[in-house]
Amino acid sequence: DIQMTQSPSSLSASVGDRVTITCRASQRISTSVNWFQQKPGKAPKVVIYAASTLEIGAPSRFSGSGSGTDFTLTISSLQPEDFATYFCQQSFRTPYTFGQGTKLEIK
């Protein structure tokens, strides 16, 4: 199985900050990475797919990059509604494994 190692596991930041979350795959997976946002008690929703494509309806302050084994999710200017848990996921090969998650908290 492809392992997805996500870091950091938690992050404290302030409104207006720029933050970056990283994910490393255990083997090369092209650009087959998706990023999900999950708020407490809610289902996840995709914000970035295929490593760098912004999902329709997701704010433009979200961006993704990477290819091969290393991927990043960046939020350019944190807004109050962005405080949530973020997960990366590889869709290169089943099982479609997720990273462990990054909990983004208000400083």
Place this chain on the structure above:
Amino acid sequence: EVQLVESGGVVVQPGGSLRLSCAASGFTFDDYTMHWVRQGPGQGLEWITLISWDGGSTKYADSVQGRFTISRDNSKNSLYLQMDSLRAEDTAMYYCAKDKGGAFPEVYMDAWGKGTTVTVSS
């Protein structure tokens, strides 16, 4: 609007069985691959299975292979998960999710239900 509504989650004893359902609406159900994803209490996400649009292809995570069976009834716009030989570690929120239906590398779940809770406990 795409809607996915899961049902069937209950408290069940270890070794027991359960069938989850997911009712789909707002899209042409039989055009899309569908997934089940679970999340243990306070835990991360675990993809567990998918089924192709026609039911002809299924994939499973090792953790559920041989115990869980995914199926669909396109005439009823419904997805199912038959769960047998349940274990305490199967305790989780179970989500059904719709595949975007894109070509590689645009493979992802673009719509999710609210989930149904399965608790395996004696």
